[in-house]
Amino acid sequence: MLKYASRGERIGDAFNYVVLALIAAAMFFPFFYITMISFSSLADFLRSDVIFWPQQWVLDAYRYIFQSHAFRQSLQISIFITIGGTLVNLAFTSTMAYALTRPHFGRRALLLGVIFSMLFSPGLIPSYMVVKELGLINSLWALILPGAISPFNLIVMRQFFLSIPDEVTEAALLDGANEVQIFWKIILPLSKPALAAFALFYAVGHWNSYFSAILYLNDPAKWPIQVVLRQIVILNQPNAALGDTQFMLEHQPPPQTIQMAAIIVATLPILLVYPFLQKHFAKGVMIGSVK
Amino acid sequence: MLTNSRHSRTISRRMFVIAGSAAAAAAASTGSTFAADTAKITAIDHTYGNPPPSDGPGLKMINERFDVNYQPTFVPEASYTEKLTAVVASGDIPDIMYSPGDSNFYKWAGQGAFLALDDFIEQYPSFKLVPSLTLNAGRVNGKVYAIPQYYPPYSLTPSIRQDWLDKLGLKMPTSYDELKQVALAFTKQDPSGRGAGKTYGIAMGQTINPSYAMGAWWDPDSWLHKDDQGRLLLGSITDASKERIQFLAELYAEGAVSRDFAVMDWAATNKEFYSGKAGIFIGAPRGMSQDYMAGLLQIDPGARPVPIPPFKAPDGAQEFLATAGFSGLTTFSAKLAKDKDKTKAILDMLDFRRTFYPADQQTPQNKDYDWLMGGEGKGYDVVDGKIVPKDGTTNPQGLAPNEYLVGGTAWVPKPSDLDYSKGYTKEPIMGAWAKALQDMWTQTKGYTNPTIGVQSKTFEDKGTDLTQFLSDEQTKMVAGQRKLDTWDDMVSEWKSRGGEAYIQEINDGLKNMQG
Numbered sequence: 001m002l003k004y005a006s007r008g009e010r011i012g013d014a015f016n017y018v019v020l021a022l023i024a025a026a027m028f029f030p031f032f033y034i035t036m037i038s039f040s041s042l043a044d045f046l047r048s049d050v051i052f053w054p055q056q057w058v059l060d061a062y063r064y065i066f067q068s069h070a071f072r073q074s075l076q077i078s079i080f081i082t083i084g085g086t087l088v089n090l091a092f093t094s095t096m097a098y099a100l101t102r103p104h105f106g107r108r109a110l111l112l113g114v115i116f117s118m119l120f121s122p123g124l125i126p127s128y129m130v131v132k133e134l135g136l137i138n139s140l141w142a143l144i145l146p147g148a149i150s151p152f153n154l155i156v157m158r159q160f161f162l163s164i165p166d167e168v169t170e171a172a173l174l175d176g177a178n179e180v181q182i183f184w185k186i187i188l189p190l191s192k193p194a195l196a197a198f199a200l201f202y203a204v205g206h207w208n209s210y211f212s213a214i215l216y217l218n219d220p221a222k223w224p225i226q227v228v229l230r231q232i233v234i235l236n237q238p239n240a241a242l243g244d245t246q247f248m249l250e251h252q253p254p255p256q257t258i259q260m261a262a263i264i265v266a267t268l269p270i271l272l273v274y275p276f277l278q279k280h281f282a283k284g285v286m287i288g289s290v291k
Numbered sequence: 292m293l294t295n296s297r298h299s300r301t302i303s304r305r306m307f308v309i310a311g312s313a314a315a316a317a318a319a320s321t322g323s324t325f326a327a328d329t330a331k332i333t334a335i336d337h338t339y340g341n342p343p344p345s346d347g348p349g350l351k352m353i354n355e356r357f358d359v360n361y362q363p364t365f366v367p368e369a370s371y372t373e374k375l376t377a378v379v380a381s382g383d384i385p386d387i388m389y390s391p392g393d394s395n396f397y398k399w400a401g402q403g404a405f406l407a408l409d410d411f412i413e414q415y416p417s418f419k420l421v422p423s424l425t426l427n428a429g430r431v432n433g434k435v436y437a438i439p440q441y442y443p444p445y446s447l448t449p450s451i452r453q454d455w456l457d458k459l460g461l462k463m464p465t466s467y468d469e470l471k472q473v474a475l476a477f478t479k480q481d482p483s484g485r486g487a488g489k490t491y492g493i494a495m496g497q498t499i500n501p502s503y504a505m506g507a508w509w510d511p512d513s514w515l516h517k518d519d520q521g522r523l524l525l526g527s528i529t530d531a532s533k534e535r536i537q538f539l540a541e542l543y544a545e546g547a548v549s550r551d552f553a554v555m556d557w558a559a560t561n562k563e564f565y566s567g568k569a570g571i572f573i574g575a576p577r578g579m580s581q582d583y584m585a586g587l588l589q590i591d592p593g594a595r596p597v598p599i600p601p602f603k604a605p606d607g608a609q610e611f612l613a614t615a616g617f618s619g620l621t622t623f624s625a626k627l628a629k630d631k632d633k634t635k636a637i638l639d640m641l642d643f644r645r646t647f648y649p650a651d652q653q654t655p656q657n658k659d660y661d662w663l664m665g666g667e668g669k670g671y672d673v674v675d676g677k678i679v680p681k682d683g684t685t686n687p688q689g690l691a692p693n694e695y696l697v698g699g700t701a702w703v704p705k706p707s708d709l710d711y712s713k714g715y716t717k718e719p720i721m722g723a724w725a726k727a728l729q730d731m732w733t734q735t736k737g738y739t740n741p742t743i744g745v746q747s748k749t750f751e752d753k754g755t756d757l758t759q760f761l762s763d764e765q766t767k768m769v770a771g772q773r774k775l776d777t778w779d780d781m782v783s784e785w786k787s788r789g790g791e792a793y794i795q796e797i798n799d800g801l802k803n804m805q806g
Contacts, residue, residue, distance in 0.1 A: 046566045046586035070341045128377035215374055218364040220342045231341045231367055256558060 038062070038261035045257055061261035065232060073221060074228040077140070078207060081224055082270075085144040085206040086199050092148045093198065094191070097157040098183050118151035124215075131216055142216035143209050143224070153198050160194040161187060196280030200273065207270040229262045329354075330633040332640075334363040334387035335378065336697040337371040337619075343682070347689015349665055353696065356662070357636050363387075363695055379404065384624040386637055387697055390437060392428060392620045394751040400431040406623040407434045411638055417645035420702045425617050427744030427804060438641070439617030440699025443577065444706055444739070445732045446614050449503055450574040450724065453595040455482035455490075466602050467505065467538045470571075477570040478547040483591060485567075492547035494569035495539070496560030498762045499552075499769065501573045502535070507612040507738035508604030509535045511761075514742045514797070522798045523742070526612075527761050528782045528790070531604075536778075539769045553766050567591045574598060576729040577711040584721040595720065598728045601735060613737030621698040640696060647701035649708055653678055665691030707733050745800035749792040757790055 005013070037045055038061050040054040065071055100111060122130070127146065136142040164187060172182045188195070210226040217223060342365035343349065353361050364385070366374045376395065378385070384404055390396040399405065412418045412426075412435065421439055429437030456463065456473065459482050464470040474492025481487040495501065504510035504526075511527035518524055526532055542548045549555060549563050564572035565583040567590040574596060587594050603609045621641065627634045648660045655667040664671045664678060670691035671680045682690045689695065703709050712729055715722035750757070764781045767773035773781075786794075 042582055043586045043589040046562060046583070047590055068341070124373060125377050125380040129381050132381050211370060211373070214367055214370040215377060219345050220365060221344055227367060228341060230369070231339070 034260045034263055037257055038264050040257055042257050061257040062265075064258050065229075065261055065265055068228075068232065070220070070223075070228050071225070071232070074223050074225040077222060078209075078225040079269075081140060081143050081209060082203050082206040084140075086202045088144050088148050089150070089153075089202040090195060090199060093150070093154050093157055094188065094195065095183070096149060097154050098161055098187055100154075100158045101161045102179065114151045114154055118155075128215060137216055138218045138222070140217075140222060143206070143212055146212075147205075150202070153201060157191075157194055157198060160191060164190055193280040196277045200277050203273060204270055226266060229266045233259045233262045329358060329360045330630070330636055331360045331362065332387070332633065332637060333383075333385040334361070334697045335375065335385040336363060336365055336387075336389040337368040337391075338365040339368050341687060343687040343689030343694045347687075347694070349670065349689045349692045350695050352662065352665070353640070353692045356692075357640055359636050359640075361640075361695070363697055384626070386624050386627060386633070387641070388622045388624070389440075389697060390620045390622050392437075392439075394746075396437065396620060396622070397431055397746055400436040400622075404622075404625055405436040406625050406627050406634070407436060408438065408623070409435050412438075415638060415642040417642045417647070417702050420704055422616070424739070424741075424743060425615070428615070428617060429620050429622075430744055430804075437620035437622045438698070440619045440621060441645075441702045442614055442616060442618035443703070443709070443711075444613040444616050444737055445576050445728065446612060446737070447501060447573040447575050448611060448728055448731070449501065449505060449599045450572055450596045450728070451599050452477075452482070452570040453597045454591070454593045455570045458482050458484070463597075464599060467534065470505070470599070471538060471542060474542050474547040474571060475545055478545060482570060483567060489568070491549075491569055492542060492571055493539075493549070494560055494563035494572045495549050495552045496555040496557055497553055497766075499536075499539070499765055500557070500560070503539065503571075504532075504535060504612065505599065505602040506604050506608065507601075507610055508606065508608065509602075510612040512740075513612045513738060514740045515738060522794055523801070524794060525790075527765070528785060532765075533775065533778045536765050536768050537775050540771060540775060543769050544771055548769070553770060567594065571599075572596075574724055574728050576725045576732070577714070579715070579721055579725065581715055581718040581721055584718040588718070588720065596724045598724075598731050600731060608738070610735045610737050611732075613739045615743050616739065619699070641698040644693065644696040644698050645700070645702045647703050647708065650710065663691065663693045663696075665693075742797055742801060745797050745804060747793050747796035747800065749789045749796055753789040754793075757785065757788060757793065760785055760788060 036052065036054055039057050039059070041056055041058050041060070044055045100107060100114075131137060131142050131146060134145075136145065168186060168190075169182050172186055177185070208226060209224055210230070213222075213224050213227050345362075350361065350363075353359070371389075372391065372393065372395070375388070375390070379395075379399060384399075408418075408429075412421075418438060425439050426435055428439050429435050451463070451473070455477060459476050459480055461473055461476060462469070464473050476482070478491040479487070481490070483490050493503065495503070499511075502509075502511050504513075507513045507515055507526075509526070509531045511525075511532055513526040514523045515526065516524045516529040516531065539548055543552075549560065549569065552560075555563075561572075561580075561583060563569040565580075565587045567587055601609050601611050623634070623637065627637065643659070643663070646659070648657060653660055655661050655673060661667060664680065665682075667673065670682070671678050673679070680691065682688055682694060687694060710726075710729070712722045712726035715725055747754075761781070764773060768775055768778075782790075
């Protein structure tokens with residue numbers, strides 16, 4: 001392509017690359033900086049000696065975090081919620097989305113209901129009471145079931161299914177396939193990019209699950225990683241160590257290096273998922289944009 | 292919400308099934324069983340660290356000692372209010388509940404959610420210790436519905452690098468003028484010996500924090516000054532605060548206050564001081580970070596921070612503003628009124644937790660203290676004559692009952708009964724600083740706001756905006772973007788936005804409380 005470009009176009013391209021590279025660097029730098037701080041000693045950090053590279057590579061911050069049993073346990077919980085939750089999300093979203101593409105009685109009313117629930121989401125207290133009435137308080141399912149279907153994702157996924165030509169499904173019907181077979185053998189395989197994209201959306205949501213975990217889970221042994229890490233990070237702030245024992249002071253507020261390490265540990269796993277879904281993802285976000 | 296009893300009954304029945312199975316599971320795992328008449332006691336409290344597991348040895352000890360089935364829930368502090376709102380609204384109020392003492396407490400108390408405690412206060416030694424003025428915080432419509440939790444009276448106190456003063460041959464400042472000269476000297480001269488221009492005077496962060504009130508007279512949070520109608524005024528709208536803001540503005544113009552203060556958070560502000568850049572900051576007897584101090588000492592081995600004593604105010608007083616002396620409230624479900632035995636068990640537990648042991652009684656020989664800490668060798672070790680808990684807050688095992696008992700820490704009879712400075716074992720220089728702060732607070736008692744527990748409806752609704760407005764405008768003044776002579780305009784605008792009603796309501800409430 002460049003071979004045919006004029007001089008002006010080439011300068012324009014170069015300019016674009018430079019600007020985009022600068023923007024990319026600006027986005028990347030904070031993350032890089034956090035990583036470097038997490039490997040530095042506190043004294044170096046206080047002296048502002050860490051700009052691009054730690055003076056000394058130290059693992060103290062990571063040791064502090066990983067020594068915690070609560071942390072390791074919460075990692076497992078988060079992995080369970082993320083994988084299990086995403087599977088539930090995909091199962092419910094795709095089946096309902098498919099049902100909404102089929103001509104049957106009450107489809108319109110159902111769609112309207114979906115849109116309605118998108119516009120008017122329940123507040124904190126009603127949600128809590130529903131979860132409580134369902135007996136899900138203190139159960140990990142409380143983080144998975146209430147948001148099993150995201151109405152927005154549902155509508156976009158339905159739109160994607162609609163973009164699959166009717167002829168394909170009709171041909172399957174003529175060949176004697178039933179709805180379940182059509183869905184399982186034709187629609188789903190054709191929708192891999194969409195599924196990958198939504199899997200990512202849902203998985204990130206589950207991985208970051210924080211507030212609903214605090215709200216619904218009373219047993220600290222069930223807390224996901226975001227809650228536990230945050231507790232480690234803000235541990236013993238000035239208000240925390242109230243006064244009847246002077247020895248409380250032995251537990252110091254963790255310094256910035258530990259906070260930075262916590263950020264890395266909390267972000268890295270989900271970040272690693274992106275490259276694997278990248279190729280689907282680029283196509284996925286455009287789902288439904290062109291019919 | 293709270294009056295919907297039919298609804299809450301359905302829920303509590305259902306909850307009973309779930310809670311019942313959880314209790315059975317807990318009993319199976321700890322190997323203990325509960326007698327049929329053992330009272331189930333629920334509690335909810337906030338936590339900063341990671342809470343102990345729901346089946347730790349400490350919990351078992353509590354259940355055995357008080358013959359209860361105690362089930363505390365710990366909620367991360369950051370989201371405590373939301374969770375509490377949901378739990379209370381859903382109809383089952385825990386038997387023991389921590390409340391930050393916000394508007395919800397007064398609302399729920401007014402709706403009859405909590406047990407009135409007036410009859411019990413005299414019965415329990417640790418409750419009797421709470422001063423009557425402090426008890427006002429838990430008083431609604433004349434009855435006490437909550438017991439305040441202990442917090443030391445010390446507030447954050449301005450501190451200064453003594454080594455820098457010595458280096459430049461300066462005296463400890465005793466007035467804003469002298470403080471100004473010192474801050475300028477820290478900026479223009481070379482107190483650190485690392486070269487001029489590397490240091491400056493005052494470390495300050497966003498919302499003008501610390502406020503550098505060198506006494507209650509100048510404090511933005513004090514209720515001390517009176518207007519011509521004899522009403523008490525909020526400190527941050529008084530002329531004394533104007534004087535303080537002017538002082539900061541003049542120093543800022545000279546580069547003697549943190550340049551980016553308007554956007555600096557608390558951690559960044561700390562860093563200005565502990566990296567040896569700024570020479571004036573704050574300290575407190577407890578809660579200072581030894582890691583930070585170690586960082587400062589690596590940079591400036593001679594660093595010696597000391598408190599700046601309060602300045603003499605025009606009214607003759609020489610004292611800082613003290614804290615309210617409590618932090619948060621403990622409340623009890625109104626349903627307990629029907630169950631005298633359970634109420635007694637709960638209050639016994641709370642009284643036990645709040646009993647203070649002076650340093651010489653914090654020994655394995657003191658049976659109660661030993662039990663509270665989980666027992667020698669099990670919950671704690673004695674190292675060099677000191678009690679060192681085995682559990683940390685990063686990874687607690689729930690070894691000691693004190694990790695589970697809610698309702699605040701021990702109520703300290705006199706602040707001087709506690710020596711926080713001994714806790715700074717890693718950095719003795721910080722310990723000496725803490726000791727100096729502590730001594731200073733013991734010598735000057737500090738001014739306590741008379742308005743504790745007085746509610747203002749306007750402040751509940753608009754308080755955030757009102758505070759934000761003053762903070763924004765005063766930040767502009769310090770940064771030189773708004774002229775100091777528009778101070779009165781700022782105050783009248785604040786009053787018209789609701790500040791006037793706020794002041795009136797506080798003064799009316801104060802009269803009601805006293806009358």
